Amino acid sequence: MREMKISLTFRKQVYAVFFVIILSLVRGVTYSDEIGIALETPMAILAFTFCADTYTQEIAGKRSEVWRLCPMKKRINVIYRRIVIQEMFLLAVAVIGYGLFFLFQNPSINRIRQSGSESELCRFFVYFAAIAVTLGFWGILSNLISCLSRNMWVGIGGCMVLWLITNSGIGDRTFGAWNIFSYSFRNIENSNDISWICGKVVCICIGIVAMAVLPNIIQKRG
Amino acid sequence: MGIRIEDLTVTFRNNVTAVNHADLEIPKGIFGLLGENGAGKTTLMRVLTTVLSPTGGTVTLDGILYSERNFEKIQRKIGYLPQEIDLYPNLSVQECLEYMGDLSGIPRATYRERIKYYLEKTSLSEHRKKKMKQLSGGMKRRVGLIQALLNEPEFLIVDEPTTGLDPEERIRIRNLLVDFSEGRTVLFSTHVVEDLAATCNQLAVMKNGKFLYSGNMKELLEQARGHIWICKTKDEGTARELEKKYHVSSKQYVGDELQMKLISETTPQIDCSSCEATLEDAYIYIANKGGKSPISCRDMR
Numbered sequence: 462m463r464e465m466k467i468s469l470t471f472r473k474q475v476y477a478v479f480f481v482i483i484l485s486l487v488r489g490v491t492y493s494d495e496i497g498i499a500l501e502t503p504m505a506i507l508a509f510t511f512c513a514d515t516y517t518q519e520i521a522g523k524r525s526e527v528w529r530l531c532p533m534k535k536r537i538n539v540i541y542r543r544i545v546i547q548e549m550f551l552l553a554v555a556v557i558g559y560g561l562f563f564l565f566q567n568p569s570i571n572r573i574r575q576s577g578s579e580s581e582l583c584r585f586f587v588y589f590a591a592i593a594v595t596l597g598f599w600g601i602l603s604n605l606i607s608c609l610s611r612n613m614w615v616g617i618g619g620c621m622v623l624w625l626i627t628n629s630g631i632g633d634r635t636f637g638a639w640n641i642f643s644y645s646f647r648n649i650e651n652s653n654d655i656s657w658i659c660g661k662v663v664c665i666c667i668g669i670v671a672m673a674v675l676p677n678i679i680q681k682r683g
Numbered sequence: 684m685g686i687r688i689e690d691l692t693v694t695f696r697n698n699v700t701a702v703n704h705a706d707l708e709i710p711k712g713i714f715g716l717l718g719e720n721g722a723g724k725t726t727l728m729r730v731l732t733t734v735l736s737p738t739g740g741t742v743t744l745d746g747i748l749y750s751e752r753n754f755e756k757i758q759r760k761i762g763y764l765p766q767e768i769d770l771y772p773n774l775s776v777q778e779c780l781e782y783m784g785d786l787s788g789i790p791r792a793t794y795r796e797r798i799k800y801y802l803e804k805t806s807l808s809e810h811r812k813k814k815m816k817q818l819s820g821g822m823k824r825r826v827g828l829i830q831a832l833l834n835e836p837e838f839l840i841v842d843e844p845t846t847g848l849d850p851e852e853r854i855r856i857r858n859l860l861v862d863f864s865e866g867r868t869v870l871f872s873t874h875v876v877e878d879l880a881a882t883c884n885q886l887a888v889m890k891n892g893k894f895l896y897s898g899n900m901k902e903l904l905e906q907a908r909g910h911i912w913i914c915k916t917k918d919e920g921t922a923r924e925l926e927k928k929y930h931v932s933s934k935q936y937v938g939d940e941l942q943m944k945l946i947s948e949t950t951p952q953i954d955c956s957s958c959e960a961t962l963e964d965a966y967i968y969i970a971n972k973g974g975k976s977p978i979s980c981r982d983m984r
Contacts, residue, residue, distance in 0.1 A: 463782050466773045522769040526734050527830065531786045539786060629735045682735065 467518075468543040469550055473511060477551065480507050481558035485565050493581060494649045497588040500558050501645045502628045508551055509620035510652060512600035513613040515543045516679070524547045529683050537676045540604070545608045548593075548600055555592045558583065591644040591661060598641065598664035599624075602673045604617050605671045639663055685710045685837065685868050686731065691740035693726050693892075703892035704740070710851035713864045715879035715886030715900075716872040717966055723892040724872045725766060727942055731870065732763045737919050744838060762836030766844035768827045772816035776807060776826055779815055783830040801829040806852075828856060833865060839869045845878050851881050857882050869959050876963040888969050896969050900962065907965035910948055913957035915940040925953065930971055932964045946971070 480503070488499045519525045528536055562568065570581050599620060607616030626632050633646045640646060643660025686709040693702040700794070701723045718724050729735040731744060733754045742749040744757050765831055771779050777798065784794030802808045805825040815823065827846055841860065845853045851859050853875075861882055873879060879886055887897035896903055916922050917936070922941050925931065930946040944958070945951050960968070 463778050466778070467771055467782075470773060522771070523765060524768045524770065526729070526732060526765050527763055527768065529734055530732065530763060530785070532759075532788045534788050535788050535859075593807070594757050646849060 464542050465546055468546050469508050476518060477507060477511060477554050481554055481561060485558055485561035490562060490566050490568045493570045496559055496562045496583055499647045501592060501595055502642060505624055506597055508596045508599035509603035510546050510550060510617055513603040513607045515604040516540050517557055517607045517613040525683055533680060535666040537680060544600060548597055551596045552593055594661045594664045598668045601668045603670045608682060685882045687743045689741050693730060693735060694738045698978045699939030701892055705894055707887055707894055707897055709868055709870060711868050712791055713860060713871050713883045715883035716870060717879060722889040724889055725842060727844055731759055731840055733758055745767060760830040760837040762834060762839040764827050764841045766832040766842055770815050770826055775814055777811040777813050778961045780829055784833050787917055789834055798848045801832055812815050814966045819891055822851050824848060824937045842872045845875055875967060880962040886964060890970050904960050907960035907968040909957060910946060910968050911958050911964045912947060912951050912955040913943060913958045914953050932969050933965050
C-alpha cells in the first residue's frame with residue numbers, strides 16, 4: 462500500500478487515464494483488429510513517461526543519500542516492486558483503453574475472415590500479451606536510462622529517440638519482424654503470420670537484461 | 684575509537700577542491716562541525732556517508748577502512764540526516780518512518796517501538812497520521828532526524844538538524860542528540876553556533892576545505908581570549924570606519940550609543956575594553972585570523 466502511494470500518485474493516475482480516454486476519442490479505427498495497433502505505440506510513450514521516475518524520485522527528493530545506507534537487496538526489491546505496481550496499473554489502463562475504443566469508435570468486428578465473439582476474444586488476448594510486453598519493456602528501459610543518468614528526463618528523452626526510430630518506416634524496414642513494435646507493423650489481414658512475436662522476444666530479452674543490470678547501476682550511480 | 688580522517692582530499696571534475704588534505708579525529712560523543720558556506724562540510728559528510736569517494740587520503744570508522752569492499756559494513760553503522768530531504772509527501776509520518784524502517788532492514792516490531800519512542804521525544808506523536816506534505820518545515824526536519832536514528836546507528840551524521848525549528852523545538856532536538864550520543868559518535872554540522880555551544884565539547888572549524896581548528900571548545904575560546912573588544916560610539920562615521928577595519932561580531936544600540944563587539948589581534952584604535960569571547964566570536968576570530976577578509980558574522984546565525 463505504501464509503495465502504491467509512492468509510485469502511483471494521484472497525478473500519475475489521472476494523466477494515464479486521461480491519456481487513453483483522449484486517445485480513444487481522437488484515434489479513429491474502422492475494424493476491431495486495428496485497436497491494438499492504435500494503442501501499442503502511444504501506450505509505449507505512456508509507459509516510459511510513467512516509469513521514468515521509479516527510482517529518480519529518490520534523487521529528486523534528495524533521499525538517495527539516505528537510500529545508500531540501506532541494504533542493497535532491500536533497495537532493489539523496492540524498485541522492482543514499484544515497477545511491478547506501475548506496470549500492473551498501466552496494463553489495466555491498456556485494457557480499459559481497449560474497451561474505450563469499442564465504446565467511442567464502435568469498430569466493425571468483421572473484416573474478411575474472422576467473425577464471432579470467440580475470435581474477438583482471441584484477438585483481445587493477443588493484444589493483452591503484446592501490450593503487456595510492450596509496457597514492461599518501455600517501463601523498465603526508461604527506469605534503467607534514468608538510473609544511469611540520474612535524471613528522469615534523460616530516461617524519457619532516450620526512450621523517445623528509440624521510439625521514433627523503431628516506430629518508423631526505417632525501423633520497420635531495418636528490423637522487420639525483430640522490431641520492438643512488430644505487433645503494430647504486423648500484417649493484420651494475415652492472422653496466421655505470427656512472426657511479430659520475434660519483436661516481443663527481443664523486448665523480453667532486453668527487459669530481462671535491463672532488470673539484471675539494474676542492481677549494478679544502482680550500486681555504482683546511487 | 685570513532686572516526687579518523689587522514690590527509691583527506693576531494694577534488695571534483697571541474698578541479699574544485701572541496702576538501703584539501705584534511706586531518707581530523709572524531710571521538711565518541713557529539714562533535715561539532717562549524718564553517719562558512721562552501722567550506723567543505725557537506726562534502727566531508729558525503730564522504731563519511733560513503734556517497735562520495737575521496738580523491739586522496741584515508742578514512743576509518745572504528746578501525747574499518749573506507750573502501751568499496753567495506754562500504755556495506757560501514758553503511759550499517761551510519762545514520763544520516765542530509766541538509767535537505769523531502770520525505771515521501773503522500774505518506775503519513777507513521778507510514779513514512781515505517782517505510783524507512785523496512786528499507787533499512789530493521790525488524791518490524793523493533794522499528795515500531797523506536798518510531799513510537801522518537802515520535803514522543805520529538806513531540807510528533809499527535810501528528811503521526813498527518814501526511815508529510817502537510818507538515819511544517821520544522822516538523823519535516825524532525826521526521827528526517829527520526830529516520831536517521833531508526834537503525835540506532837553507531838555513527839550519526841546530522842547536517843543542519845535545527846534548520847527551520849523554533850527555539851523550543853531546537854532545544855528538544857539538541858537534547859535528543861545529546862541523549863543519543865551516549866556511547867556513540869554524532870557529527871553535528873551547523874551554522875547555528877549556539878547549538879554547538881549547548882551540545883558539544885569537541886568541535887572543528889572548517890574553511891576552504893581545511894580544518895582551521897579541531898579540539899576542545901574551551902581551548903578555542905581560550906585562543907580568542909584577549910582578541911575580543913567592546914567599544915561604544917555615538918558617531919556613525921566612526922562606526923562605519925570600525926566596520927571597515929575590524930570584524931564586528933555584534934552591534935546594538937544601548938541608549939543613544941552604538942555598542943560594537945570587535946575582533947582584533949591588537950587593541951583597536953578606539954576607546955574600548957576587552958571582553959569574554961563567545962563561541963561565535965571565537966569562530967570569527969579563528970576563521971579570519973591574519974587579517975580581515977570578506978567574511979562577516981552575517982554568514983553565521
